[in-house]
Amino acid sequence: LEGKKTTSRRRRPYRSVLKTPLKQAATSHSVLTEIQPDCQPLTTPPKPKEILPADPWTPTSNLKILISAASPEIRNREQRRELSNSTSEVLQAKHCLQEHLSGDEYEKSQPSRKEKSLGLLCHKFLARYPDYSSTAENNYICLDEVAEELNVERRRIYDIVNVLESLHMVSRLAKNKYVWHGRHNLSKTLQALKKVGEDNKYTQQIQMIKKREYEHEFDFDGERNEEMARSLGSNEHSEMSFVELPGMEFRAASVNSRKDKSLRVMSQKFVMLFLVSTPQIVSLEVAAKILIGEDQLEDLDKSKFKTKIRRLYDIANVLSSLGLIEKVHVAEERGRKPAFKWTGPEVLTDSQESITSKEQCSKNLFPSRGKQNFTRHPSLIKLVRSIENDRRKIQSAPTSPVKISASTDQNLSAFPSKMAQVPAMAKHQLEGQSNNLSSPEVVPKPDLPHTTAPSQQPVLTQPLGVGPLSHSPVSPVMLPQTPSGVSYAIYLHPSQAHTVTTYSPSFMLQPLPCTNVTEIKSINSKVLNRITTEEGDNQIAKDDPTKSSTAKERSTIKSETSSQQCLKRSQALQDSNLIKRCRSDEESLDTSLTFFPSGYLIALTQCTHGNKAGFSNKEKAGVCSLQHTTYSSPIAGVIPVTASELNTVNIPAFHITPLNIMLSPTSIAAAPVLSNPCLNSSNTSSAQNPSSSLLNFTLQHVGLIPAGVQVPANPVLQHVPVSSQPENVSHSSENRNLQEEKVSKNILQLLDRGTKSQTVTENFFRTPGGPNTVSSLSANSDGTDRISQGTLYIPQRKLEVSED
DNA sequence: GGATCCCGCCAAACA
DNA sequence: TGTTTGGCGGGATCC
Numbered sequence: 001l002e003g004k005k006t007t008s009r010r011r012r013p014y015r016s017v018l019k020t021p022l023k024q025a026a027t028s029h030s031v032l033t034e035i036q037p038d039c040q041p042l043t044t045p046p047k048p049k050e051i052l053p054a055d056p057w058t059p060t061s062n063l064k065i066l067i068s069a070a071s072p073e074i075r076n077r078e079q080r081r082e083l084s085n086s087t088s089e090v091l092q093a094k095h096c097l098q099e100h101l102s103g104d105e106y107e108k109s110q111p112s113r114k115e116k117s118l119g120l121l122c123h124k125f126l127a128r129y130p131d132y133s134s135t136a137e138n139n140y141i142c143l144d145e146v147a148e149e150l151n152v153e154r155r156r157i158y159d160i161v162n163v164l165e166s167l168h169m170v171s172r173l174a175k176n177k178y179v180w181h182g183r184h185n186l187s188k189t190l191q192a193l194k195k196v197g198e199d200n201k202y203t204q205q206i207q208m209i210k211k212r213e214y215e216h217e218f219d220f221d222g223e224r225n226e227e228m229a230r231s232l233g234s235n236e237h238s239e240m241s242f243v244e245l246p247g248m249e250f251r252a253a254s255v256n257s258r259k260d261k262s263l264r265v266m267s268q269k270f271v272m273l274f275l276v277s278t279p280q281i282v283s284l285e286v287a288a289k290i291l292i293g294e295d296q297l298e299d300l301d302k303s304k305f306k307t308k309i310r311r312l313y314d315i316a317n318v319l320s321s322l323g324l325i326e327k328v329h330v331a332e333e334r335g336r337k338p339a340f341k342w343t344g345p346e347v348l349t350d351s352q353e354s355i356t357s358k359e360q361c362s363k364n365l366f367p368s369r370g371k372q373n374f375t376r377h378p379s380l381i382k383l384v385r386s387i388e389n390d391r392r393k394i395q396s397a398p399t400s401p402v403k404i405s406a407s408t409d410q411n412l413s414a415f416p417s418k419m420a421q422v423p424a425m426a427k428h429q430l431e432g433q434s435n436n437l438s439s440p441e442v443v444p445k446p447d448l449p450h451t452t453a454p455s456q457q458p459v460l461t462q463p464l465g466v467g468p469l470s471h472s473p474v475s476p477v478m479l480p481q482t483p484s485g486v487s488y489a490i491y492l493h494p495s496q497a498h499t500v501t502t503y504s505p506s507f508m509l510q511p512l513p514c515t516n517v518t519e520i521k522s523i524n525s526k527v528l529n530r531i532t533t534e535e536g537d538n539q540i541a542k543d544d545p546t547k548s549s550t551a552k553e554r555s556t557i558k559s560e561t562s563s564q565q566c567l568k569r570s571q572a573l574q575d576s577n578l579i580k581r582c583r584s585d586e587e588s589l590d591t592s593l594t595f596f597p598s599g600y601l602i603a604l605t606q607c608t609h610g611n612k613a614g615f616s617n618k619e620k621a622g623v624c625s626l627q628h629t630t631y632s633s634p635i636a637g638v639i640p641v642t643a644s645e646l647n648t649v650n651i652p653a654f655h656i657t658p659l660n661i662m663l664s665p666t667s668i669a670a671a672p673v674l675s676n677p678c679l680n681s682s683n684t685s686s687a688q689n690p691s692s693s694l695l696n697f698t699l700q701h702v703g704l705i706p707a708g709v710q711v712p713a714n715p716v717l718q719h720v721p722v723s724s725q726p727e728n729v730s731h732s733s734e735n736r737n738l739q740e741e742k743v744s745k746n747i748l749q750l751l752d753r754g755t756k757s758q759t760v761t762e763n764f765f766r767t768p769g770g771p772n773t774v775s776s777l778s779a780n781s782d783g784t785d786r787i788s789q790g791t792l793y794i795p796q797r798k799l800e801v802s803e804d
Numbered sequence: 805g806g807a808t809c810c811c812g813c814c815a816a817a818c819a
Numbered sequence: 820t821g822t823t824t825g826g827c828g829g830g831a832t833c834c
Binding site for chain 1: 807808809810811812818
Binding site for chain 1: 825831
């Protein structure tokens with residue numbers, strides 16, 4: 001490969017004609033479709049190259065082309081997709097033709113570079129398929145056909161498909177064959193990507209690069225490059241893992257073979273950068289540096305950088321066509337830099353949702369405690385709005401059926417032989433966690449209910465999370481669910497397994513959230529790299545102050561602020577929930593960090609039913625209801641606050657130190673609030689509860705509960721009967737009341753803690769340190785209090801964003 | 805002149 | 820051995 005890189009590339013056009021018969025010279029008909037994206041791409045048939053030079057651009061000749069576009073074969077294909085019929089195609093194409101001919105014919109007969117852009121091609125590609133596929137439609141993509149119909153060489157289709165594959169919008173079915181999934185999986189994918197991005201500390205990497213740039217310390221041949229790359233935790237061990245979703249594992253080993261440099265992996269990383277960035281703007285330069293940094297240190301040279309940029313443009317074009325990003329420019333000291341802004345759906349991890357809920361509760365429940373009459377910052381207005389929206393969801397949202405696949409249990413039971421090594425307890429955990437996985441992220445587009453995607457059907461017959469089972473000698477390692485709501489199965493190649501048998505300080509540390517830490521079981525000690533808590537914590541604390549709390553999670557709690565305690569308690573409940581489930585062999589659980597230098601991250605996102613040997617029906621119901629309630633409760637994580645808002649207040653406490661508070665199994669099984677750590681609290685707080693009437697008034701006032709609903713002031717976790725058939729839950733008024741009651745209880749729990757000290761409120765806004773750390777509450781000169789400006793996110797660098 | 809990215813060579817992976 | 824897949828970078832075009 002290296003030899004190939006250094007070999008000078010000589011163009012051999014004669015050869016390319018033979019090898020790429022689909023390649024067309026610049027033709028007039030391609031102009032037609034490319035200038036007019038509205039035209040059905042299928043109206044443009046491939047034009048035999050040999051006739052092109054002698055074929056002048058005339059209305060007649062083009063009409064011939066247009067008519068040929070309506071050939072029975074193509075027409076039938078179109079009819080199958082119910083997109084159009086031949087008549088409309090011809091008419092449409094005629095219209096296009098007329099428009100085209102009104103201009104300078106000759107010039108337009110030469111398609112410009114723009115008209116052949118990957119973005120435009122991608123638009124045409126996407127136009128062929130619906131956003132959300134259904135079984136009734138033809139969801140298979142034949143690359144040859146598509147390339148032919150879009151009149152491009154297949155190479156270009158690969159570029160598009162690879163990026164789409166990275167988002168699980170398509171998956172490879174067989175040679176030359178892909179399956180179209182559309183946006184069914186997009187939300188989950190983005191959530192998983194965000195989680196992985198967070199684990200990879202992309203935020204910190206971005207900050208570091210920006211800081212270096214700012215200090216003019218970053219150049220292409222300085223020693224500092226290596227230094228920085230090292231500091232980024234870069235080494236071959238941290239090379240890419242492709243984030244997969246269950247049922248969408250790669251079907252060809254080839255896909256795994258080119259690994260980190262593949263466009264799909266780059267695409268995922270690129271997306272991750274957006275998802276973890278604040279604001280969600282990523283410059284190509286930063287992205288390229290981070291992606292290079294993850295390869296090899298010596299790659300940090302100009303040519304690699306250039307190549308990376310090229311690829312990022314390719315990816316960006318496709319992502320733009322998908323509407324996920326948008327090109328902008330970032331003004332910097334050294335002129336403006338090309339960048340892209342995330343315009344896709346907001347993606348919240350569970351922990352963020354929790355914090356958001358907490359933030360709202362604290363704000364709304366203590367609006368006049370001591371400090372009164374907050375001036376509502378726009379972001380707060382949004383928060384209130386989000387509460388209202390959420391309340392509407394409670395009242396009107398249809399049942400969001402948990403994605404339940406009948407094959408899930410089979411899937412689990414069909415794990416590869418190595419999976420059999422997983423102790424039953426861990427298996428239960430996984431199942432339980434997978435129940436929790438559907439916790440929704442807020443998406444602007446109405447996502448279809450997460451029923452089993454029809455497009456996935458051919459895939460779902462495969463064992464869940466098995467990956468390249470039969471042919472790939474990978475070592476599966478199951479990880480429990482992460483706070484983001486997405487669990488992974490990480491598959492390690494045996495070839496890489498040796499790299500993790502010993503601890504290497506150069507590994508990029510991937511601290512697992514505390515909820516997982518207590519659950520991690522050694523599945524394959526040969527594969528799993530275990531590192532002592534102390535080592536990991538030290539490293540984490542050094543590397544990432546914002547995650548230092550993660551370290552604390554695994555150490556004895558010493559001095560804490562009340563808010564920390566509050567947060568920790570809430571997290572603790574979730575932990576204890578999990579702990580409870582596996583209490584029987586709890587002592588066998590090792591508290592450790594696990595580091596995976598490479599492999600495949602396979603998210604497990606499906607609720608599993610049955611096959612829960614250790615679960616009572618009640619527990620099952622409770623577990624499943626978690627998911628359901630998560631959809632329904634404004635407290636449980638559906639509050640549609642945008643990530644930017646979250647970031648605006650710079651909430652740091654995504655990792656919460658747990659207390660080892662044990663709850664009764666009943667409360668665990670039955671309390672849906674457990675799905676949200678922020679609401680989970682031990683009832684050990686000695687704080688007094690506010691009066692019920694005051695509370696009700698407050699809740700009603702802020703719109704958390706309807707006017708007629710009364711909330712008892714008893715904060716004690718109570719058994720809440722929940723349906724054991726969440727998929728059949730109807731949103732009757734009873735259910736709404738039930739949900740609202742749950743919400744109220746959640747709030748009460750928070751209140752229970754919150755009344756302890758105003759510090760709770762304040763600390764929700766406190767960053768762990770650094771220049772952006774500003775106390776959140778300050779008194780105005782007029783005697784009122786408001787959220788100070790300083791609370792807002794203050795970028796370290798001025799970013800002037802202008803639409804391009 | 806830098807930004808953008810098309811184009812197709814050619815090697816790895818696969819059938 | 821032929822085909823599929825896709826990494827890669829030259830260099831054309833755009834701005």
